[in-house]
Amino acid sequence: xxxxxxxxxxxxxxxxxxxxxxxxxxxxxxxxxxxxxxxxxxxxxxxxxxxxxxxxxxxxxxxxxxxxxxxxxxxxxxxxxxxxxxxxxxxxxxxxxxxxxxxxxxxxxxxxxxxxxxxxxxxxxxxxxxxxxxxxxxxxxxxxxxxxxxxxxxxxxxxxxxxxxxxxxxxxxxxxxxxxxxxxxxxxxxxxxxxxxxxxxxxxxxxxxxxxxxxxxxxxxxxxxxxxxxxxxxxxxxxxxxxxxxxxxxxxxxxxxxxxxxxxxxxxxxxxxxxxxxxxxxxxxxxxxxxxxxxxxxxxxxxxxxxxxxxxxxxxxxxxxxxxxxxxxxxxxxxxxxxxxxxxxxxxxxxxxxxxxxxxxxxxxxxxxxxxxxxxxxxxxxxxxxxxxxxxxxxxxxxxxxxxxxxxxxxxxxxxxxxxxxxxxxxxxxxxxxxxxxxxxxxxxxxxxxxxxxxxxxxxxxxxxxxxxxxxxxxxxxxxxxxxxx
Amino acid sequence: xxxxxxxxxxxxxxxxxxxxxxxxxxxxxxxxxxxxxxxxxxxxxxxxxxxxxxxxxxxxxxxxxxxxxxxxxxxxxxxxxxxxxxxxxxxxxxxxxxxxxxxxxxxxxxxxxxxxxxxxxxxxxxxxxxxxxxxxxxxxxxxxxxxxxxxxxxxxxxxxxxxxxxxx
Numbered sequence: 001x002x003x004x005x006x007x008x009x010x011x012x013x014x015x016x017x018x019x020x021x022x023x024x025x026x027x028x029x030x031x032x033x034x035x036x037x038x039x040x041x042x043x044x045x046x047x048x049x050x051x052x053x054x055x056x057x058x059x060x061x062x063x064x065x066x067x068x069x070x071x072x073x074x075x076x077x078x079x080x081x082x083x084x085x086x087x088x089x090x091x092x093x094x095x096x097x098x099x100x101x102x103x104x105x106x107x108x109x110x111x112x113x114x115x116x117x118x119x120x121x122x123x124x125x126x127x128x129x130x131x132x133x134x135x136x137x138x139x140x141x142x143x144x145x146x147x148x149x150x151x152x153x154x155x156x157x158x159x160x161x162x163x164x165x166x167x168x169x170x171x172x173x174x175x176x177x178x179x180x181x182x183x184x185x186x187x188x189x190x191x192x193x194x195x196x197x198x199x200x201x202x203x204x205x206x207x208x209x210x211x212x213x214x215x216x217x218x219x220x221x222x223x224x225x226x227x228x229x230x231x232x233x234x235x236x237x238x239x240x241x242x243x244x245x246x247x248x249x250x251x252x253x254x255x256x257x258x259x260x261x262x263x264x265x266x267x268x269x270x271x272x273x274x275x276x277x278x279x280x281x282x283x284x285x286x287x288x289x290x291x292x293x294x295x296x297x298x299x300x301x302x303x304x305x306x307x308x309x310x311x312x313x314x315x316x317x318x319x320x321x322x323x324x325x326x327x328x329x330x331x332x333x334x335x336x337x338x339x340x341x342x343x344x345x346x347x348x349x350x351x352x353x354x355x356x357x358x359x360x361x362x363x364x365x366x367x368x369x370x371x372x373x374x375x376x377x378x379x380x381x382x383x384x385x386x387x388x389x390x391x392x393x394x395x396x397x398x399x400x401x402x403x404x405x406x407x408x409x410x411x412x413x414x415x416x417x418x419x420x421x422x423x424x425x426x427x428x429x430x431x432x433x434x435x436x437x438x439x440x441x442x443x444x445x446x447x448x449x450x451x452x453x454x455x456x457x458x459x460x461x462x463x464x465x466x467x468x469x470x471x472x473x474x475x476x477x478x479x480x481x482x483x484x485x486x
Numbered sequence: 487x488x489x490x491x492x493x494x495x496x497x498x499x500x501x502x503x504x505x506x507x508x509x510x511x512x513x514x515x516x517x518x519x520x521x522x523x524x525x526x527x528x529x530x531x532x533x534x535x536x537x538x539x540x541x542x543x544x545x546x547x548x549x550x551x552x553x554x555x556x557x558x559x560x561x562x563x564x565x566x567x568x569x570x571x572x573x574x575x576x577x578x579x580x581x582x583x584x585x586x587x588x589x590x591x592x593x594x595x596x597x598x599x600x601x602x603x604x605x606x607x608x609x610x611x612x613x614x615x616x617x618x619x620x621x622x623x624x625x626x627x628x629x630x631x632x633x634x635x636x637x638x639x640x641x642x643x644x645x646x647x648x649x650x651x652x653x654x
Binding site (some may be wrong): 162169412418419 | 506510514521525528529530531538539541542544545548549551552555556558559562568571572574575577580581582585588589592593597601604605606608609612613614620622623624627628631632635637638639641642643644649
């Protein structure tokens with residue numbers, strides 16, 4: 001598995017990806033999705049394996065990096081670290097920042113490695129199953145993926161569905177792939193090739209975050225001092241090993257489902273840790289179990305989210321949607337054939353994720369203090385710089401100024417979406433799945449000779465439709481408990 | 487907690503067309519309806535060549551779905567009003583203005599100049615007054631990014647009054 005990594009170039013890429021991912025994770029508002037989208041143009045200079053290794057190492061390290069800021073300044077570096085703030089910061093305030101970060105680092109590494117094992121075993125099984133899939137099955141699967149966003153995604157289920165439908169709608173802009181008829185182009189030639197993925201991602205994540213930061217200029221962070229990261233004590237291990245394993249399992253499972261990946265995984269991991277804890281009253285006051293539950297889950301979601309991405313070409317999270325775009329740009333088609341024809345490519349990715357988890361453990365353990373200093377860069381300097389990189393990165397892919405304007409449009413749109421409670425992640429998932437949904441639907445209708453009821457005669461498709469209905473009904477049941485549906 | 491309750495009450499006490507949920511509902515319905523109408527002007531495939539559905543059918547279905555779901559969230563908001571958001575501060579509008587200036591300059595004068603102007607504008611209005619840092623974000627850093635993209639990716643930026651000096 002590790003053989004393809006024994007080259008100085010790949011190790012260098014891995015090292016850079018891990019460090020870059022940590023920096024992105026530490027900076028509030030940035031994260032592996034934005035970072036991956038920004039670095040995507042640079043991957044064009046690399047071979048496919050190096051490019052995907054770079055993106056996956058950013059994903060793994062970026063997810064962990066969010067914990068450093070969560071513990072030290074009570075602001076999650078990434079949304080997936082939101083649950084880590086709940087106990088990480090209170091523990092740091094008690095003068096135990098090193099212990100909090102040590103627990104976060106160990107549980108993140110265990111969660112990450114656990115999820116790579118899940119990926120190695122389950123991705124080939126899922127890929128083999130995919131041989132049974134025809135167009136109707138892929139359509140049903142994509143619909144299931146989108147309905148899962150409503151069911152377990154963060155925020156309101158209906159708003160998530162609207163955002164997902166909007167994402168699919170964006171994918172219909174341009175020439176219709178079956179008939180070459182223009183749709184929503186309004187005479188603008190540049191739009192006939194469609195709206196690119198990168199301008200939308202950079203707009204929705206980086207530019208909208210820049211606008212959000214412009215509303216938070218008076219915010220003052222209270223930083224907790226950190227002397228050194230400390231490995232958990234024997235007592236801490238005794239207290240948390242079950243929580244770490246449970247959250248690793250939860251995170252891997254949530255990661256496999258197409259949803260908001262680590263964000264949802266960490267919230268469920270945290271709440272399950274509290275439910276099973278002997279001392280639930282300590283949660284929110286600096287419980288090491290709380291930190292372990294959240295961190296093991298969000299890092300376990302990374303490997304989980306790669307399972308459907310590699311096996312089916314269906315992303316498990318926003319960042320894996322960027323990785324999927326990277327695969328497509330480099331001419332690698334995810335799916336069962338990839339497992340058969342290019343196993344060494346996949347082993348390279350698996351090995352890289354494993355090494356990235358070990359690397360961020362080392363960097364986190366010895367360098368958390370240095371990474372924490374990155375948050376000292378003031379927003380008034382940082383964000384204009386990010387804007388410059390965003391603009392050049394977006395322009396570079398198709399050398400079109402229209403892409404830059406599309407990026408700005410989605411930046412403003414993303415800001416208002418987030419302001420009014422619409423998550424931007426379903427837009428990304430909808431955009432990447434849009435062509436698959438429409439293509440498989442239309443081809444299925446051709447196969448079925450216009451008889452829609454034929455979908456119900458295919459057992460696998462029918463199973464996915466039933467699961468989609470359950471996924472849609474789930475928020476209704478949950479809302480009776482939580483009263484949250486709007 | 488009390489603050490949130492007060493905000494909710496404040497939102498509920500406003501006339502319906504000033505409420506956040508109505509503004510969001512109205513904006514989505516308006517845009518979706520315009521897009522839906524525009525789908526009727528898409529070309530159609532002659533029946534003899536048509537396999538499956540017409541190119542406009544799928545987007546039409548999506549737009550109807552968005553309209554229905556938006557109506558549902560608006561209906562549900564009668565039972566549970568949304569909280570009133572804080573007014574947007576001045577730097578937000580200045581940042582939006584800087585985007586407009588960026589588009590105008592990049593279209594008429596120069597791409598690089600547009601990045602430099604936006605960077606200095608944003609940095610200044612976000613509170614930076616030190617000349618070195620203003621120069622760093624507006625000239626030094628964009629120049630590094632520009633050269634990096636140009637050399638590593640072989641990217642050719644759009645022509646303009648400053649970019650032309652570099653290329654010719």
